[in-house]
Amino acid sequence: xxxxxxxxxxxxxxxxxxxxxxxxxxxxxxxxxxxxxxxxxxxxxxxxxxxxxxxxxxxxxxxxxxxxxxxxxxxxxxxxxxxxxxxxxxxxxxxxxxxxxxxxxxxxxxxxxxxxxxxxxxxxxxxxxxxxxxxxxxxxxxxxxxxxxxxxxxxxxxxx
Numbered sequence: 170x171x172x173x174x175x176x177x178x179x180x181x182x183x184x185x186x187x188x189x190x191x192x193x194x195x196x197x198x199x200x201x202x203x204x205x206x207x208x209x210x211x212x213x214x215x216x217x218x219x220x221x222x223x224x225x226x227x228x229x230x231x232x233x234x235x236x237x238x239x240x241x242x243x244x245x246x247x248x249x250x251x252x253x254x255x256x257x258x259x260x261x262x263x264x265x266x267x268x269x270x271x272x273x274x275x276x277x278x279x280x281x282x283x284x285x286x287x288x289x290x291x292x293x294x295x296x297x298x299x300x301x302x303x304x305x306x307x308x309x310x311x312x313x314x315x316x317x318x319x320x321x322x323x324x325x326x327x328x329x
Contacts, residue, residue: 207307209302217244217245226251238325239301246287249294262307266312284298306324
C-alpha cells in the first residue's frame with residue numbers, strides 16, 4: 170500500500186463531512202507542509218514564478234489538458250470552475266488518483282483537504298501552489314464520483 174493510500178485511509182479515523190457545493194477555504198496562516206510526495210511538495214506562494222489557469226467544465230474536461238514544468242519549479246494553479254457542478258483538482262500519480270477515485274466512489278461524503286488538491290464550487294475559483302521536485306509524468310484529476318471515470322484528468326510533464 171502506498172503512503173498516499175495510507176494517508177487516505179487515515180482520514181477515515183477523522184470525522185467525515187459531506188462533499189458540499191461550497192469551496193473549501195484554506196487557512197490563510199497555515200504553515201507550508203514539508204511533506205515530500207512522489208510528485209513534489211506544497212509550494213511557497215512567494216516562490217511561484219508562474220500562474221497556470223486551469224478551467225474545469227461540466228463536459229468533464231480540464232483546459233489545458235497538459236502542463237509542462239521544469240523540475241524544481243513552483244507553480245501557482247488558479248483553478249476556475251466554469252460549470253454548474255462541484256469539481257476539484259487533485260495532483261498525484263495515475264495509480265494514486267485511481268485509488269483515491271475508488272475511495273471517493275465508495276464514500277462520496279468523504280471530505281479532505283490536502284495541499285495537493287483544491288475543491289471548487291460552480292462559478293468559483295481556487296488556488297493551489299505546488300513545487301515539482303522530481304522529473305516524471307504526473308496527473309491531475311477531478312475525483313468527484315464519476316468525473317475521473319468520465320475522463321476528467323490532465324497530465325503534468327516535469328522535465329529534468
